[in-house]
Amino acid sequence: MAATALDMKALNIPLPPEAKNELVIHTEEDDDRMWVPRGEGVWFRPLMYNVTQGSWVNLTRATREGVIGRHRHPAPVTGYTLDGSWGYLEHEWEARKGTFIYEPAGETHTLIVTPTEGHMLTLFHNFGPLIMVDENGNQTGYEDVFTRIEKVKTHYQSVGLSSDVLDRIIM
Numbered sequence: 001m002a003a004t005a006l007d008m009k010a011l012n013i014p015l016p017p018e019a020k021n022e023l024v025i026h027t028e029e030d031d032d033r034m035w036v037p038r039g040e041g042v043w044f045r046p047l048m049y050n051v052t053q054g055s056w057v058n059l060t061r062a063t064r065e066g067v068i069g070r071h072r073h074p075a076p077v078t079g080y081t082l083d084g085s086w087g088y089l090e091h092e093w094e095a096r097k098g099t100f101i102y103e104p105a106g107e108t109h110t111l112i113v114t115p116t117e118g119h120m121l122t123l124f125h126n127f128g129p130l131i132m133v134d135e136n137g138n139q140t141g142y143e144d145v146f147t148r149i150e151k152v153k154t155h156y157q158s159v160g161l162s163s164d165v166l167d168r169i170i171m
Contacts, residue, residue, distance in 0.1 A: 023048055023169065027059070033159040035061065036152055042068055046152050047123075050171045054145050057125045062086070065113045070135070072108040075128025079103075084120035086113050095122070108137055 025047055027034075035043035041064035048057040055075075062068055062084070081099040089110040095101055096116065103109065105128070113120045129144035143151075152166055 023171065025169070031161075033156070033161055034165070036155045039068070040064070046148070046166075046169060048169050048171060049145050049149055051145055051149075052171070053127075054129070055125065055127045056145050056148055057123070060120070060122050060124055062113045062120045065115050065118045068111040068113060069132065070108065070110045071130045071132050073103070073105055073126070073128060073130050075105050075126070077103040077127065078125045080123045082121045082123060083117075084113065084122075085117040086111065086120040086122060088112065095120075108133055 027045065027047075030045065035045050037043055038060075042060070042062045045059040045061070046056065047059065050056065059082075060068075067089075068086075079095070079101045081095045081097055081101075083097055085094055085096045087094045089112055090108065094114050094116060129142055131139055132141040132143070134140050149166070149170065153163070156163070156166055
């Protein structure tokens with residue numbers, strides 16, 4: 001059985017230099033440049049990229065109602081709605097403030113911001129890549145932890161943020 005970072009510290013076993021014990025991020029007073037545009041009225045705020053497990057955590061913010069994107073994923077996703085309302089065209093439920101969702105792998109979802117609130121702010125944990133699809137289910141692209149990191153790096157460079165800002169959230 002592998003020792004955890006906490007076990008290794010308690011046993012005075014040195015951690016590898018690239019290992020991070022913890023990640024603590026306060027977003028209340030964020031610089032708006034931390035939010036990466038995803039489309040008209042839609043942004044994401046990266047919180048963590050785990051390159052060894054291929055997962056990432058981000059906040060998604062939309063300031064308009066309507067279709068945000070269509071995708072499927074080969075790994076699960078969890079989400080927690082912090083504000084607003086959203087759902088999937090393929091399902092009857094609507095996520096509102098305080099709603100937790102678990103999405104199993106394999107299903108195609110069309111994410112929409114619902115008119116109940118007309119906006120959303122949701123914390124998503126993607127446990128693997130997303131495959132973007134069109135209305136017929138044909139693949140139009142993909143995102144994984146590495147393409148996400150490159151997208152954020154490009155955005156941060158274009159708005160004058162230091163590469164350290166991104167480096168701190170890569171595990």
